[in-house]
Amino acid sequence: ATLAEGVPFLERFFILIASLEGRMPGPEAAARSRALAAARAPSLIAEYQAIGGSPLHAQARAHAEALAALLAGRGHDVVVLEGMQFTDPLIPAAVDRAVASGAGRIVALPVYPLCGPTTTVAALAEVAAVVRERAPDIELRELAGWHRHPRYLQLRADAVRATAAAAGLDLRQPGTRVVFSAHGTPRRYLLAGSRYDEYVRDLCHSLAADLGLDRYELGYQNHANRPGGEWTEPDIAAAVAAVAANAIIVDPVSFMHEQSETLAELDHELRGLAEARGLAFHRVMIPHHDPAFIGVLADLITPLLAGSPDANMLRRCRCRPTSGTFCLNGDPL
Numbered sequence: 001a002t003l004a005e006g007v008p009f010l011e012r013f014f015i016l017i018a019s020l021e022g023r024m025p026g027p028e029a030a031a032r033s034r035a036l037a038a039a040r041a042p043s044l045i046a047e048y049q050a051i052g053g054s055p056l057h058a059q060a061r062a063h064a065e066a067l068a069a070l071l072a073g074r075g076h077d078v079v080v081l082e083g084m085q086f087t088d089p090l091i092p093a094a095v096d097r098a099v100a101s102g103a104g105r106i107v108a109l110p111v112y113p114l115c116g117p118t119t120t121v122a123a124l125a126e127v128a129a130v131v132r133e134r135a136p137d138i139e140l141r142e143l144a145g146w147h148r149h150p151r152y153l154q155l156r157a158d159a160v161r162a163t164a165a166a167a168g169l170d171l172r173q174p175g176t177r178v179v180f181s182a183h184g185t186p187r188r189y190l191l192a193g194s195r196y197d198e199y200v201r202d203l204c205h206s207l208a209a210d211l212g213l214d215r216y217e218l219g220y221q222n223h224a225n226r227p228g229g230e231w232t233e234p235d236i237a238a239a240v241a242a243v244a245a246n247a248i249i250v251d252p253v254s255f256m257h258e259q260s261e262t263l264a265e266l267d268h269e270l271r272g273l274a275e276a277r278g279l280a281f282h283r284v285m286i287p288h289h290d291p292a293f294i295g296v297l298a299d300l301i302t303p304l305l306a307g308s309p310d311a312n313m314l315r316r317c318r319c320r321p322t323s324g325t326f327c328l329n330g331d332p333l
Helices: 005-020 025-052 056-073 090-098 117-134 150-167 185-192 198-213 236-241 258-276 290-304
Strands: 106-109 139-143 175-184 218-219 248-252 281-284 325-327
Touching: 005 025, 005 117, 005 218, 025 258, 056 290, 090 117, 106 117, 106 175, 106 290, 117 139, 150 198, 150 281, 150 290, 175 198, 175 236, 175 258, 185 198, 198 218, 198 248, 218 236, 218 258, 236 258, 258 281
Parallel strands: 106 139, 139 325, 175 218, 175 248, 248 281
Antiparallel strands: none
């Protein structure tokens, strides 16, 4: 990771934030985004260098290849492409490749289990805008929030169980506490109507029920150094500081990739805080490599490949209430 890579990445992110704040387009918003990116990039690059570089691209490519193979095995004629919001290969390039492949329908599936305004909603909006501009005759279907998929819930619960077993811990013992860690978000998004915090609590409640937990903790990985005002509470550091236990099992419940938020913020920063308090720290590894996860993605995509989406699973998306956008959280079809 270098400054030449980090600055454009962050600039695209801050441009998105500016647009959500109603400060786009315009030269002032662009200049502010460049300044914020230049200021933040050195610490971001140092973070990625500490973890040996970003593993995100390799994981995304592996997902695309495995999903394509699985869907082909199910008899579907599909091309699976990865498109990133802030780094190459960007979403417009992915759409161009889909058009060049002769696609008659594009299915957009953000690999974010929990729907949020800067992640799922923004990514889908960008796909839709590019398709309208470059290939308006191609049918577009979108899938938003999908954390309620039963096989996904089982996958995540099994990952927690495996971590506890490897550490020789009993999840039901009072000295052991599961701590769910979710990516934070500015509270103004929630006040503006985002249901992200509801989805986080819903997912944690479902996993706790599956695991038989009477008690668990939830904290948010906030980024107060970014513009946005107040962030979601409690902050993950405060949540861990309040735990009365001997050992904690931290599950990055909002992530489906290993990245800086897990490999640096949790494995180094949060671990240091926990161990300074005398807590044994164990982190649930993201099951991104598990074949069951590719099965979940295939289950999600398959109904959208059909002529009529399956009403038994899909719902009308409330976070992105547009024609052709579905989710597992919204109103019945």
